[in-house]
Amino acid sequence: MRYLVLGAIDGLITAGTISAALLFRGGRMELELALSIAVIVATINALTVMVAEFSQQLREVREVSYKLSLREERLQWTLLHTRAVYASAKSALLNFIASLLGASTILLAAVFHPDAVIPAAVVTILVASFVTSRESLVEFLQFAAMVALAVAVGVAVGLAFPIIT
Numbered sequence: 048m049r050y051l052v053l054g055a056i057d058g059l060i061t062a063g064t065i066s067a068a069l070l071f072r073g074g075r076m077e078l079e080l081a082l083s084i085a086v087i088v089a090t091i092n093a094l095t096v097m098v099a100e101f102s103q104q105l106r107e108v109r110e111v112s113y114k115l116s117l118r119e120e121r122l123q124w125t126l127l128h129t130r131a132v133y134a135s136a137k138s139a140l141l142n143f144i145a146s147l148l149g150a151s152t153i154l155l156a157a158v159f160h161p162d163a164v165i166p167a168a169v170v171t172i173l174v175a176s177f178v179t180s181r182e183s184l185v186e187f188l189q190f191a192a193m194v195a196l197a198v199a200v201g202v203a204v205g206l207a208f209p210i211i212t
Contacts, residue, residue: 048178050096054089054142055175056194058149059168060201061088067205070157070164074211081154088150093143100138104131149175168198 065084066076108127149171156167172194180187 050100050138050142051145052175052179053096054092054145054147055149055171056197057092057142058085058088058146058151059153059171059175059194060198061092061146062150062153063168063198064201064205065210066154066157067202068209069211070161071202071206076154076157076161078155078158080211081151081158085147085150085154089143089147092146093139096142097135097139101131101135104135107131172198 062084065088068074069076105128108125108131111127112125152167152171153164156163172191175194176187176191179190
């Protein structure tokens with residue numbers, strides 16, 4: 048669940064940051080550029096998750112191996128290592144999909160209707176907040192405010208340091 052939410056938010060913030068200068072200066076986002084940015088953002092986010100998750104999984108494997116053997120760690124591949132790779136790859140794939148969707152909401156809105164970028168960002172923030180909040184209104188509001196602030200900061204950074212002009 049955390050990698051789905053993280054992916055959607057990462058995609059939204061990164062796509063907004065990268066394309067802010069173009070979108071707010073009246074530029075036009077082409078479909079090919081939007082898809083390229085979305086895939087690049089999703090790939091980078093997924094690879095980051097893969098490395099981070101595998102690192103965490105390996106730490107847990109070392110702890111379990113040590114507790115089971117009650118002696119020094121041996122350097123050999125086990126079923127636990129294989130499961131760690133599988134769990135890391137699964138997390139990375141889920142993050143890729145969510146990140147692609149998060150980035151696409153901004154970028155495809157910019158391609159087909161530039162005025163829909165802000166409503167698309169708001170809807171993505173609200174959906175991610177709802178999924179994360181687990182039916183708690185306070186958590187929903189806190190998460191929505193935090194993500195909205197992160198998106199706003201990302202857009203400000205994109206405007207201050209434009210990549211696409």
